[in-house]
Amino acid sequence: MYAIVDIETTGGYAANNDITEIAIVLHDGQSVINRFESLVRPVRTIPYYIQVLTGISNDMVADAPSFEELAPKLYELLQGKIFVAHNVNFDYSFLKHHFDAAGYDLVCNKLCTVRLSKKVFPGLPSYSLGNLCRHFGITIYNRHRAGGDTDATVRLLEHLLQHNAEPYIQQFIKRGAKEQSLPPNLPKEQVDQLPYTPGVYYFHNQTGKVIYVGKAKNLKYRVSSHFTHNGAGKQRQDFLRNIFSISYQSCSTELMAFILESVEIKRLWPEFNSSQKRFAHSYGLYMFEDNSGYLRLAIDKKKKHLQPLYTFNLLIEGHRLVNQLMQRFNLCPKLCFMQTAPGPCAGSGEAVCLGACEHKEPVAVYNERVLQALQWLEEWLPSFAVVDAGHQRDEHSCILMEKGKFYGMGYIPAGVGITSREELKNYLTPYPENDYIRGLVYQYVERYPNKKISFS
Structure with missing residues (x-):
């Protein structure tokens, strides 16, 4: 009936x-x-x-x-x-x-x-x-x-x-x-054709514009799960009403899908994504020369036209790094903007500052330690590859971290020996990086250290 x-x-x-x-x-x-x-x-x-x-x-x-x-x-x-x-x-x-x-x-x-x-x-x-x-x-x-x-x-x-x-x-x-659970305008055939592999999927509206990007350990199962219930909220109803087609990019590992999703959300800024739109580098480590010729390090909000030496999502992360550099290389808290209040330099009493803030230390001597600090930072930040399964038996997936930053990812033939970063880059696609991606990779190699190949 x-x-x-x-x-x-x-x-x-x-x-x-x-x-x-x-x-x-x-x-x-x-x-x-x-x-x-x-x-x-x-x-x-x-x-x-x-x-x-x-x-x-x-x-x-x-x-x-x-x-x-x-x-x-x-x-x-x-x-x-x-x-x-x-x-x-x-x-x-x-x-x-x-x-x-x-x-x-x-x-x-x-x-x-x-x-x-x-x-x-x-x-x-x-x-x-x-x-x-x-x-x-x-x-x-x-x-x-x-x-x-x-x-x-x-x-x-x-x-x-x-x-x-x-x-x-x-x-x-x-x-x-x-x-019957599918959005009314979405062809069932497109869902049927999704593979059972990790990847990133895109929901498109009537004009073809991407309105949502998601990642999946299993594309077929994850996309289908979107439509197992039809919530009563406005956003849910608007979301379903606007889905007209699906496209996808298959990835060989779940980690690659997580990374690609983050990149694509930033690139496409889809209407119905929210979480990673808020995630961005908020602060950077900058260096400049003051009027007296001293090199100064500063943590500041990200500048549109200035390239930072390193980036941080939280201000406290930047302060933690600068404090480490101050202790290790006797850098002045005042010249690093870690002390902004007037009065005696807090670093003098702790034998950290050697008098640069009072011009007691020669400019060249102090600046040499600043440059040593930056060189140490560059060497301390790791460069490594994460090598994992590829789409085919005769290939491997590869994610490259260079000096602590995400460089890119791609696939390399199984017979290629990984001897240097520069050779590896010939097989990889560079992508924009952010702290979220960086954290994903670090967490992954902590769980699976056998998949990490370090570079000197």
Whole structure:
């Protein structure tokens, strides 16, 4: 038994909106068995633009029953039926949310007439309800009202059934079928073609623009997991509504997928990614010569047109490094901006500062120690490769860290000996680096030291 449903609401997502009208038509595949239609009194007022679109005003619903009052009747009509709607996940998630709030657990197989129409009549320019009805000569009476749109969906379903839709319907509703959970505009074939490998996947909108980038240990499983539930929140509903296609880049290891995801989020700045958009180098270590000729080290916020000697996400990380350089090379806290308060140099009492801040130490002598400190920093920062499995048996994946910074990654033939960084770079693609990527690599080699090849 089919239950063809349409609802009108106060907004586009269930978590913060209400139902203002509902229509349900029960159909046995041959003819209409029962019909129910009612206005619903919302808790929230109906926005003006929704009133203009639907023609449902606040006065019209003032004396209508609430959803809680209608819930027993609606549950009886829907429970156990094949829940049919045009873009079924929207209507079903909306009703599911409000049934849950009213104490009912709605469980139905779902059937989307958008996806079903694409199966029965592939290649049409549009699968919106209005355009499909125009294409098939179905008149919609009372457009954008629950009753009118439901009746049009009934006639569309009947038309599809007359054109051999039954086999597709059985595929959609069989136990374990995933297709009904997919966004209405996403071709199932694109999900089916995803490999069971690590990689990075991209969700595209109608114009092809990337709106989300994700990484996966297993591309097929991870992408499918996005659609196993249809949340009631606005962001979730907007996200699903805007997915029209998927592309991907396969990686041979999960670490490479993590790194590529970070690079691509920074490059593409997708609308529905949030976490790594906030992650950036915030501070840098800089060196300059003051008016007296002394070389000075400073931790400062990242400068757009100045190249830092090293970068840090947290100010405390930079201070920790400068303190280490001060202790090891007798650098002055004042000349390193670690002491900004007036008064005697704190480094003098600790035998760290040798008097440069008071011009007691010759410029050339002090500057030589600053340069030694930077040379030590360069040598102290490690250079190494992470060598792991490749796509094929005759290749290895490789990630290169150079002087503590992420250089790039790629694939090298299995027979190539890794003897120097410069030779290795011929096989690698350079990428922008950040502290997040750097941390990923360091954590990985800590767990798998046997995959690390160090360079002098």
